[in-house]
Amino acid sequence: MPIRVLVAILLSLSVSAAAESSPGSGVSALWAPAAATVLIVAVGLGLWGRLARHIRRMTDIESLFVWHGRAMALYAWLAILVYAAVVFVGEWPEAVFAWLPPWRGTDLWLQQRLLILAPYLWLVLITWVIGYRMSSAVRRAAEIGWGGRRPQVRLGRYLVFQVRSQWLVFLVPYGFVLACHNAAVVVWGGLSAEAETAALAAPMILVYVLSPWLLRVAWSTSRLPDGPLRQRLEAAARRAGVYVRDIIVWRTGGLMVNACVAGLGRPLRYVFLTDTLIESLQPVQVEAVFAHELGHARFHHIPFFFVVAVGGGMGMSLVAAALDALLLPETAVLGGGIVFLAGYWLGFFGFLSRRFERQSDLFAARTVDCPGRRFEGACAMHRPESVAADDPYLVCGHQAWAFTSSLEQIALLNGMAARARSWRHFGIARRMRFIDDAVGRPDRVRRYDRRLRLLKWLILAAVLAATAAVALLSGMAEFL
Ligand SMILES: [Zn+2]
Ligand SMILES: [Zn+2]
Structure with missing residues (x-):
């Protein structure tokens, strides 16, 4: 990782x-x-x-x-x-x-x-x-x-x-930022503190915005060729109401079965699918994995993690300020801040990330095209004549199968245990069970989305409040 x-x-x-x-x-x-x-x-x-x-x-x-x-x-x-x-x-x-x-x-x-x-x-x-x-x-x-x-x-x-796959993504931007600093030092000699911040911040923001393009260059990639699979995926994106700039094949030569979405917003949003994923899964399963990535875009998970990162920085400042007010030594203040940050990332960020993955899982299952929408009798829940009346939160057995079987296949091909959990994902077995439990229960899916939306608003409010508190504190420090 x-x-x-x-x-x-x-x-x-x-x-x-x-x-x-x-x-x-x-x-x-x-x-x-x-x-x-x-x-x-x-x-x-x-x-x-x-x-x-x-x-x-x-x-x-x-x-x-x-x-x-x-x-x-x-x-x-x-x-x-x-x-x-x-x-x-x-x-x-x-x-x-x-x-x-x-x-x-x-x-x-x-x-x-x-x-x-x-x-x-x-x-x-x-x-x-x-x-x-x-x-x-x-x-x-x-x-x-x-x-x-x-x-x-x-x-x-x-x-x-x-x-x-692991280094270039970080080292190229890092080297670029450092090189910009070098150039600034050589051209203008010594830098003031403000100029130094600008010499670092400007290229960093540029790198962040351009990261999807950077991935395309750092990895061995090509555009997914026109054909039935591309048509199927583009149709899924249209149904999901998510704009995708392009669908990219990431060539790994059998080393990885995975997918990801990159880009803060519309103009540079790419979905990457590895070659082995496309070769070894059925088209409907590739569609389900693709729809999971669309879910991340649809619910703005990537920009929201940026908000969470800002919240971590603000929280650390507040913890340090509180410890400082208790007149603790400097090492204790620094240590307290680091302990807070570690707990924040490992605990809170992990918790939120697992919920976001789950939301994308549900979204993937309900976005997959069900043949019951076109053929009479193909599905017990979807019917051709009731397309307009279809509940968008309904997950049928066919859709659940498409998603859970793709998860199982990916785990097996990557040599990953179904019960292995990670910091950012629940275990595969647990994710499969969660989707199976949602079949035929649109109210449950709707409730999950609604609760997560409420949680996001609460977090946003907390981060804004923390930012205001930090601004107020630094203003007071200047005043004193
Ligand atoms: Zn995901
Ligand atoms: Zn169906």
């Missing part, structure tokens, strides 16, 4: 400011990345050995998927933790500032910040190499269970795919 790259970038930035004032000795800092490398390799080999034992004693494929999924997630977070140790204990940023001292009195961020981040990228590369071996072993074991055969993917291609 690319969120980890973001965490690593934030980690590297959080220490940069402190390290800048006290550059270290340089060479002695090299022991930290070296020790980190040894640790990550050792843990990886240990996990690989345990996996081999699991496969030998395997009773069912589902528990193997669960174990493998958890092991890989823990391993990836361990890389972050070890990198944090390199940065905080190993004094890596201090060494970087010693190697790359200020140029004509000002810092050149591009070289400095990327070098500070480099040990993390190196550690992740190791986890990918070992992760590739482990995934291959799981796939081989799973093929026995399924009785089918899947093509082997070479390590080189696997690594290139990981870099393109």
